Amino acid sequence: MTDATAHDVDRALAGEYVMGLLSFDERRSIQARLRQEPAFAEEVDTWEAYFAGLNEDYGTIHPSRQSKARIDARLFAAPKRKSRWWVPISLVTAVLAMAVIIGFFMPNLGDAPHLAAQLGSDESNYSFSVSVGDEGDVLDIALTSGDVVPDRTFELWLIPADGTPRSLGTFNQSERLSTATIQEGALLAVSLEPVGGSQTGAPTGPVLATGVLDDA
Structure with missing residues (x-):
């Protein structure tokens, strides 16, 4: 194979x-x-920049008071044990709504999702759509507003009741992640991490968006 073909x-x-x-x-x-x-990473960055304009058609959705209260109750109840990580109150403004399904970035989704969420924050211009199929063990996530950062990656986290985050995987524009069964009411967060993801088992970069999975 020639260099040009490769x-x-x-x-x-x-x-x-x-x-x-x-x-x-x-x-x-x-x-x-x-x-x-x-x-090769530069080739990926070029494609991401080329397709980034498609996100401009999707605006930010602000959460209702009920959604904010539900998230606060999950995050700020008395912890069962000391947590290694916390989510600032000001970040927990994500909306519980139908996921924005971007056909170009999330092909082959098949049937309508079982659970969905729109992750966002008043302190950043980032938002992400999330959908989970009926089986609950495959999650699709896509960037819907905000820019990809060179030499950085997004990482999705599940925040259980004890407040200790568990990584669900890294992604750039969009990703289909295989997870353990994830259920309605799950609290999710997206942080900005070095390429390859956090090496500490917890977010090391800024938390860009949060939200809760609800019925689609």
């Missing part, structure tokens, strides 16, 4: 990765290459 293949592969057309195992392989091959 470059064309990598460029097409980077585009398929950004558009969410690859399988779970293929995406894992691509994420490993992103950490090891700067030239």
Whole structure:
């Protein structure tokens, strides 16, 4: 294979990765290459910048008072044990609403989602749509407003009742993540992390958005 042909293949592969057309195992392989091959990571950044304009058609949805109260009750009840991480009150303004399904970035979703959420915050211009299928073990997430940051990645976290976050995986524009069964009422958060994700088991970068899964 010539260098020119290899470059064309990598460029097409980077585009398929950004558009969410690859399988779970293929995406894992691509994420490993992103950490090891700067030239390939640059191809992915180029595609992400090219498609970023599609997010401009989707506005920010502000939460109702009931949604805010529900999130506060989950986050700020008396903890069962000391938590290693906390979510600032000002960040917990995410909306419980139907997920914005972006067909271009989230293809092949099949049936309507079982659970959905729109993650957001008054302190950042980022928002993310989340949907979970009937089985509850596959989650689709997509960036709906805000910019991809070079040499950084988004990481999705599940915040259980004890307040200790558990990573559900990293993504850029969009991702389909395999998880343990996730249920209605689950509190989710997105942080900005180094490529490859947090190495500490908890968010190390700023928390960009939060929200709670509800019936779709």
